[in-house]
Amino acid sequence: MPQTSNKMRRENLIQFADQARLSYKLVALEEHTPLPVSLEGLTIGEPNREKLCELFELLEFRRLTAEFLDTPSTAANGQLTTSQTDIHESTDSTEQPPIPPRQDILVDNAESLKLLVKALTESSAFAVDTETTSLHPHQAKLVGLSFAVKAGEGWYIPVSHRARDLLSETPRQLSLDEVLNALKPALEDPGIGKYGQNIKYDLQILRSVGIHLKGIEADSMLLAYIDEPGQPVNMDALAEKYLNHHCITYESVAGKGAKQITFDLVPVDQALPYAAEDAEITFRLVQHLQMKLANQIRRHNNIELPLACVLADMEWAGTQIHVSWLQGLSSVFGKKIESLEKHIHQLAGEAFNINSPKQLGVLLFETLGLEGGKRTKSGQWATAQDILEKLADEHEIPRLILQVRSLSKLKSTYTDSLPRLINSHTGRVHTSYNQAVTTTGRLSSSDPNLQNIPIRSEEGREIRKAFIAAPEHTLIAADYSQIELRLMAHFSQDKDLIQAFANGADIHAAAAAAVNQVPLEQVTGSMRRHAKIINFGILYGMSAFGLSKQLGISRSEAKVFIETYFARYPAVRQFMDKTLDLAREQGYVETLLGHRVYVHDINSSNGMSKAYAERTAINAPLQGSAADIIKVAMINLHQKLQSSGSGARMLLQVHDELIVECPNQYVDEIITCIKETMESVISLRVPLIADVDCGINWFEAHKL
DNA sequence: GTGGCGTCC
DNA sequence: CAGAGGGACGCCACT
Numbered sequence: 108m109p110q111t112s113n114k115m116r117r118e119n120l121i122q123f124a125d126q127a128r129l130s131y132k133l134v135a136l137e138e139h140t141p142l143p144v145s146l147e148g149l150t151i152g153e154p155n156r157e158k159l160c161e162l163f164e165l166l167e168f169r170r171l172t173a174e175f176l177d178t179p180s181t182a183a184n185g186q187l188t189t190s191q192t193d194i195h196e197s198t199d200s201t202e203q204p205p206i207p208p209r210q211d212i213l214v215d216n217a218e219s220l221k222l223l224v225k226a227l228t229e230s231s232a233f234a235v236d237t238e239t240t241s242l243h244p245h246q247a248k249l250v251g252l253s254f255a256v257k258a259g260e261g262w263y264i265p266v267s268h269r270a271r272d273l274l275s276e277t278p279r280q281l282s283l284d285e286v287l288n289a290l291k292p293a294l295e296d297p298g299i300g301k302y303g304q305n306i307k308y309d310l311q312i313l314r315s316v317g318i319h320l321k322g323i324e325a326d327s328m329l330l331a332y333i334d335e336p337g338q339p340v341n342m343d344a345l346a347e348k349y350l351n352h353h354c355i356t357y358e359s360v361a362g363k364g365a366k367q368i369t370f371d372l373v374p375v376d377q378a379l380p381y382a383a384e385d386a387e388i389t390f391r392l393v394q395h396l397q398m399k400l401a402n403q404i405r406r407h408n409n410i411e412l413p414l415a416c417v418l419a420d421m422e423w424a425g426t427q428i429h430v431s432w433l434q435g436l437s438s439v440f441g442k443k444i445e446s447l448e449k450h451i452h453q454l455a456g457e458a459f460n461i462n463s464p465k466q467l468g469v470l471l472f473e474t475l476g477l478e479g480g481k482r483t484k485s486g487q488w489a490t491a492q493d494i495l496e497k498l499a500d501e502h503e504i505p506r507l508i509l510q511v512r513s514l515s516k517l518k519s520t521y522t523d524s525l526p527r528l529i530n531s532h533t534g535r536v537h538t539s540y541n542q543a544v545t546t547t548g549r550l551s552s553s554d555p556n557l558q559n560i561p562i563r564s565e566e567g568r569e570i571r572k573a574f575i576a577a578p579e580h581t582l583i584a585a586d587y588s589q590i591e592l593r594l595m596a597h598f599s600q601d602k603d604l605i606q607a608f609a610n611g612a613d614i615h616a617a618a619a620a621a622v623n624q625v626p627l628e629q630v631t632g633s634m635r636r637h638a639k640i641i642n643f644g645i646l647y648g649m650s651a652f653g654l655s656k657q658l659g660i661s662r663s664e665a666k667v668f669i670e671t672y673f674a675r676y677p678a679v680r681q682f683m684d685k686t687l688d689l690a691r692e693q694g695y696v697e698t699l700l701g702h703r704v705y706v707h708d709i710n711s712s713n714g715m716s717k718a719y720a721e722r723t724a725i726n727a728p729l730q731g732s733a734a735d736i737i738k739v740a741m742i743n744l745h746q747k748l749q750s751s752g753s754g755a756r757m758l759l760q761v762h763d764e765l766i767v768e769c770p771n772q773y774v775d776e777i778i779t780c781i782k783e784t785m786e787s788v789i790s791l792r793v794p795l796i797a798d799v800d801c802g803i804n805w806f807e808a809h810k811l
Numbered sequence: 812g813t814g815g816c817g818t819c820c
Numbered sequence: 821c822a823g824a825g826g827g828a829c830g831c832c833a834c835t
Contacts, residue, residue, distance in 0.1 A: 818828100
């Protein structure tokens with residue numbers, strides 16, 4: 108009983124602290140007042156207020172605030188950005204008192220296990236880390252668990268280390284069952300906070316041994332990502348960067364390359380410091396970054412961290428694959444490639460590797476002497492699609508090469524590879540979502556990448572028929588309609604753009620009508636096609652040159668086209684100009700929900716890097732805000748699907764699209780739920796629309 | 812390991 | 821003058 112109330116109080120305090128931090132900052136900013144903190148508007152009792160002060164001490168709030176006040180304000184000096192100062196000149200790690208050598212505790216008997224459980228249970232939060240035999244949760248075996256409840260101390264429990272050879276003995280260790288039984292209450296107690304480094308992984312590992320981790324409070328990887336998106340977020344790099352600590356490398360305990368051994372074969376005496384360090388560093392990183400990021404902690408708490416738990420479920424679920432369908436496609440593609448290859452070699456009069464851009468360039472532009480050759484950066488002949496397309500009229504070979512290219516791409520990347528990535532235990536593919544790599548805030552997907560499955564070409568689209576629903580289930584695909592253009596309308600507040608979306612107009616046709624100054628009825632197919640390219644070009648900061656190349660028109664025509672567009676949608680240009688000003692001033696741009704994208708080169712004297720930074724500054728708030736919106740949709744939808752009791756579950760995310768696997772009898776209900784959830788994430792100045800469809804496979808679910 | 816290319820949004 | 825479309829990942833050839 109007393110424990111529970113303590114935990115509840117703790118939770119309340121954290122919530123209060125979060126609010127108080129913000130309000131204190133405001134007060135401090137306006138009045139430059141020192142502590143104590145103003146708690147106006149917060150309804151907390153005296154005892155809690157005391158506790159709150161303690162908590163501030165704990166968080167070194169005073170130091171944080173002092174830093175905040177010392178930082179030159181953007182408005183005052185008008186050039187150097189506060190954030191750049193924070194990031195590049197922060198000397199946090201050197202200011203802190205030196206950390207004493209870490210004490211490592213090996214848990215290999217009942218007594219030490221008892222001590223650990225006691226330490227965990229009495230803590231308000233602890234770091235947890237798992238050591239396993241694989242990076243893929245479904246094939247990983249749990250080898251050991253490590254914990255830290257405070258800086259300077261790490262615990263490690265080996266559970267399935269093995270003898271490396273016949274001469275060595277199996278190390279003494281507790282049984283997995285005994286360990287899990289002892290730890291389960293603490294791990295599943297939502298009142299005790301958990302810290303992790305890439306907690307999405309540990310969540311799945313723990314789930315595989317029947318533990319449902321609760322009380323997840325922070326992920327150092329996600330905190331670091333919020334601090335500086337796009338920078339490395341592996342633990343070694345973070346320890347160097349924030350704690351000035353050099354980690355024991357995985358290679359130094361497990362070896363590298365072909366000689367690398369799995370962690371269960373690492374001797375326990377070597378595993379102990381490595382594993383204990385993982386947990387202890389995680390603990391310290393979380394504490395450090397929570398302080399550093401006080402004003403962005405909400406993004407971590409309310410978006411990135413809950414999303415990590417959603418992604419863990421999606422990865423764990425995986426997607427069913429129709430293997431023989433893919434094998435059939437492979438064989439069809441293979442035969443076509445073979446015959447095309449023969450034909451090409453015949454025409455060329457020599458056998459060469461048609462997959463080698465280098466050999467192809469020499470053949471086309473030297474042996475055959477075709478015109479229009481361009482060099483790549485490295486001086487090779489460029490043989491990219493657009494170049495071959497121009498040559499296709501003059502010569503048969505480039506035309507055939509284009510066909511081969513497209514087919515071998517489909518075969519090697521998709522139809523041949525996907526079956527190899529099916530997990531033998533589940534019979535499904537379990538992609539891995541990376542939440543902390545992109546600069547804009549998008550997710551990425553790998554092993555396999557399921558965010559670039561073909562859809563445009565007819566042959567490629569066939570591959571989507573291999574992504575099937577489980578028996579008695581249906582796949583539901585829901586995608587946001589024109590989300591980035593809608594965000595452009597929202598941010599720019601352009602009257603006509605908003606009006607077009609409010610009317611539910613075909614936005615490309617509307618742009619075509621505007622640019623060509625004709626009524627909507629007179630918009631031709633080609634006008635619409637051009638307007639569509641311009642619409643996307645605007646989002647990406649395309650130049651007149653790029654547009655002319657895309658549309659096959661002259662540069663001056665393209666220039667007029669763009670100018671007319673801006674004349675028709677004047678607020679769009681104003682928004683772009685304002686965004687660039689802001690980017691130059693503060694060194695970063697921000698999305699709807701506060702994800703920052705740094706554009707350091709925006710004031711560069713190098714024209715090319717500056718232009719690049721400018722395009723990023725325009726595009727990032729749009730791309731990144733779209734990412735924000737779907738992240739929130741995923742968190743909300745995950746919650747709703749779980750509580751619906753339907754058994755429907757999210758499987759995939761492709762930037763503006765969600766794929767849900769749903770038991771047949773609930774499809775109608777869940778479609779409604781998905782649409783409502785996606786459209787109600789946030790209220791913009793234009794409607795947010797999600798198109799939803801369903802089918803037995805991903806192809807069928809994309810009829811719209 | 813790097814560069815070229817191609818797939819997606 | 822050169823380069824002139826944002827963000828990813830994966831395959832292949834080549835060094």
